[in-house]
Amino acid sequence: MAAQTRPRTPRVLLPSPLRRTAPATPTGGPGVPAAERYRTVWTVLTVYAVAAAAHLTALFVLASARGLGGAHRRLLSWDGQLYAEIAGSGYPEEITYADGEPLGNNLAFFPLYPLLARALHTVTGLDVPTAALVVTHLALIGALFAVHGLVDALYGRRTADVALVLVAVAQPMAVSLVMAYSEALFLALAAGALLAAHRHRWLTAGTLGLLAGLTRPAAAALALALAVAVLAELRRTRRLAWRPLAGLALACAGTPGYLLWVAHRTGRLDGYFVVQEAGWGTHWDNGAATVDFLLDTVLRGEGWVPLSTAGLLLAACALTALAWRRPTWPPLLGYGTAMLVLTLGQSNFYHSKLRLLVPALLLLIPLAHALARLPRRRLVPALTAAGLFGAWYGAHMLVVWTYAV
Secondary structure (H helix, E strand, C coil): CCCCCCCCCCCCCCCHHHCCCCCCCCCCCCCCCHHHHHHHHHHHHHHHHHHHHHHHHHHHHHHHHCCCCCCHHHHCCCHHHHHHHHHHHCCCCCCCEECCEECCCHHHCCCHHHHHHHHHHHHHCCCHHHHHHHHHHHHHHHHHHHHHHHHHHHHCHHHHHHHHHHHHHHCCCHHHHHCCCCHHHHHHHHHHHHHHHHCCCHHHHHHHHHHHHCCCCCHHHHHHHHHHHHHHHHHHHCCCCHHHHHHHHHHCCHHHHHHHHHHHHHCCCCHHHHHHHHHHCCEECCCHHHHHHHHHHHHHCCCHHHHHHHHHHHHHHHHHHHHHHCCCCHHHHHHHHHHHHHHHCEECCHHHHHHHCHHHCHHHHHHHHHHHCCCHHHHHHHHHHHHHHHHHHHHHHHHCCCCCC
């Protein structure tokens, strides 16, 4: 009779991006010890302070070297001035024309950020530009808490800590997160909505998605992400629950609501798109303008800004592709990919595309996970070098580059 042997239990290894370095409970969630919460608060506030100081110092040094004064004026440049105009004076009544042709005006800018700046100005008495900057910085702090909570829940605390540095200071054009721009607010709302969806708080996710839709048209990417999350939830529970569906409906309402308001104000259903095209040349062209820019830059190779922008856009595509090759939470995958597609698929200023990718998150995850594996003696110099590059790059674009970012 053959001897019986005990069957060997197969050893199951999770793919490396999903190996956790922290407990499964998300940062700040129920059951997290007070010491862990304090550590999270300390980490977020420290990264915020270091990032803000790095960006402001780089701006001051470059501006002073060129005799252009301090950093405050740079933080309010370009779109910052237009947001301040909306906060102080409201929107135009109609599409403006010159010689029968439409012109760009402030109707191209979504309302939540300037409304918050106006509210803070009314309550505190701060001048409107300063109020706009305060809103930005408060939004950035909120964004860092949301990003940390989401990445911690998906990949662990060490990866979340690294991701904060990459988001706040190391990525190109992270300086927009401390400017009078809406990127910080949009990032806070998008990351908060994704975190709420991960925790199955559907009405919270939908409300944040609604507000994101009133902040930037790129909220379409967030709506797609929440649709993926809701479909996964319905498949998991095998029943039609009203909360996920209501949350998704809310998340889809913000941007169409503003577009309809502009249509009513201008008397044209396509009023918003007319203004965007007239002022900024923004329209959907299936990426033709981006491809032309990349080919022209690679073949001619003229100028640091075009070359660096082309290289960084190609790197963003490569990092997104890498995220697809690794186990990634599907809503985050959908959100980040849609952000990349929306950015590259439109005809607009090529030198604004890196800024538009600042809230994308997904393309930073492979970098954050790889860096989190490094020992501390190598991680700290790597993050320091990345942070110095990010701060310098943003300052260069605001001080040396002569066009809008």
